[in-house]
Amino acid sequence: MTSAIEFINVSKSFSKKDGSIQTVLDAVSFSIPKGQTTVIAGGSGQGKSVTLKLILGLMRADSGQVLVQGTDVTRIRGKELEKLRTHFGVLFQGSALFDSLTVFENVALPLRERTQKSEEEIRELVMTTLAQLELSGHEEKYPAQLSGGMRKRVGLARAMQLNPEIMLFDEPTTGLDPVMSQEIYHLFAGTQAEFGFTSIIVSHDIPKIFNLADRVIILERGNMDVFGSPEEIQWSEKPHIREFVKMTMGDIYQSHLVEK
Numbered sequence: 001m002t003s004a005i006e007f008i009n010v011s012k013s014f015s016k017k018d019g020s021i022q023t024v025l026d027a028v029s030f031s032i033p034k035g036q037t038t039v040i041a042g043g044s045g046q047g048k049s050v051t052l053k054l055i056l057g058l059m060r061a062d063s064g065q066v067l068v069q070g071t072d073v074t075r076i077r078g079k080e081l082e083k084l085r086t087h088f089g090v091l092f093q094g095s096a097l098f099d100s101l102t103v104f105e106n107v108a109l110p111l112r113e114r115t116q117k118s119e120e121e122i123r124e125l126v127m128t129t130l131a132q133l134e135l136s137g138h139e140e141k142y143p144a145q146l147s148g149g150m151r152k153r154v155g156l157a158r159a160m161q162l163n164p165e166i167m168l169f170d171e172p173t174t175g176l177d178p179v180m181s182q183e184i185y186h187l188f189a190g191t192q193a194e195f196g197f198t199s200i201i202v203s204h205d206i207p208k209i210f211n212l213a214d215r216v217i218i219l220e221r222g223n224m225d226v227f228g229s230p231e232e233i234q235w236s237e238k239p240h241i242r243e244f245v246k247m248t249m250g251d252i253y254q255s256h257l258v259e260k
C-alpha cells in the first residue's frame with residue numbers, strides 16, 4: 001500500500017523553562033496510507049498538534065525523516081515547502097474563517113490567492129462546493145451569522161477548494177453539540193468517500209470518531225502505538241492502552257476487556 005505520509009525515527013523535544021528537556025516524540029516511525037482515514041488520539045499534551053505541525057513543515061523534527069508523498073519535509077524550505085503544502089487541506093479548531101468576509105469570499109479565498117482562475121470559474125467552483133455541503137443560500141452571510149456546525153462546513157468547503165490529496169483535521173468537532181458533531185462526521189465520511197483524499201483527524205471525541213477510522217494512532221509519552229483498525233485497540237496487552245480504552249471507550253468495549 002502506498003503511503004501518503006511516513007515518519008521514520010522522528011524525534012522532537014523542547015527545552016522547558018526549568019532547564020529540563022521534554023521529549024514529545026521519541027524516535028517514532030509510522031506510515032499513513034493513501035486514501036484512508038487515520039485518527040490520531042492521545043491525552044492532552046502528548047504531541048498530537050506537534051505531529052500535525054511536523055507534517056505541514058510548520059515545525060522541524062530534531063532528527064529523523066518526515067516524508068510527505070515521498071518528499072522529506074525536514075529537508076526543504078521556502079518555495080519548495082510552500083508547493084508541498086498545496087497538497088494539503090487544513091481544518092483547524094475554530095474553523096479559522098475570516099469574520100469580515102462572507103461565506104462565498106471565505107471559500108473563494110484559496111482559489112483567488114493560489115490559482116489564475118477567472119472570477120466566473122471561481123464562482124462556479126465555489127457554488128458547487130457550497131451546494132455539496134448544503135450551504136446554498138448562505139453565501140452572502142458572515143461567519144457570525146452561522147451556527148457552529150455551519151461554520152465547520154464552510155471551513156471544510158474552503159479546505160476542499162484546491163482538491164487537496166491530504167486533509168488534516170485538528171479537533172474538528174470542538175464546541176459542537178452531539179447532533180452537530182454527528183452531522184460533521186457524516187459529512188467527513190461522505191466527502192472522503194466521494195473525493196478519495198487521505199484524511200488525518202486529531203480528536204478527543206472517542207469512541208465516535210473511531211467509526212470513521214481505518215487506522216488509529218495513539219500517542220503517549222513520546223511513543224506511538226499504531227492499530228490497523230479501531231477494533232484492534234481493545235485486544236492490546238499494553239497497560240497504557242488498556243487504561244486508555246477504559247477511560248475513553250468505557251462500556252462500549254468494556255465487555256470485551258472483561259472477557260479477555
Ligand SMILES: Nc1ncnc2c1ncn2[C@@H]1O[C@H](COP(=O)(O)OP(=O)(O)OP(=O)(O)O)[C@@H](O)[C@H]1O
Pocket residue numbers: 014015024042043044045046047048049050051
Ligand atoms: N513551540 C513549543 N515550545 C515548547 N513546547 C511546546 C511547543 N509546542 C508544543 N510544546 C509542548 O509539547 C507538548 C505536546 O504539545 P501538543 O500541542 O502537540 O499536544 P496535544 O497532544 O495536541 O495536546 P491537546 O490535546 O491538549 O491539544 C506539550 O507539552 C506542549 O507544551
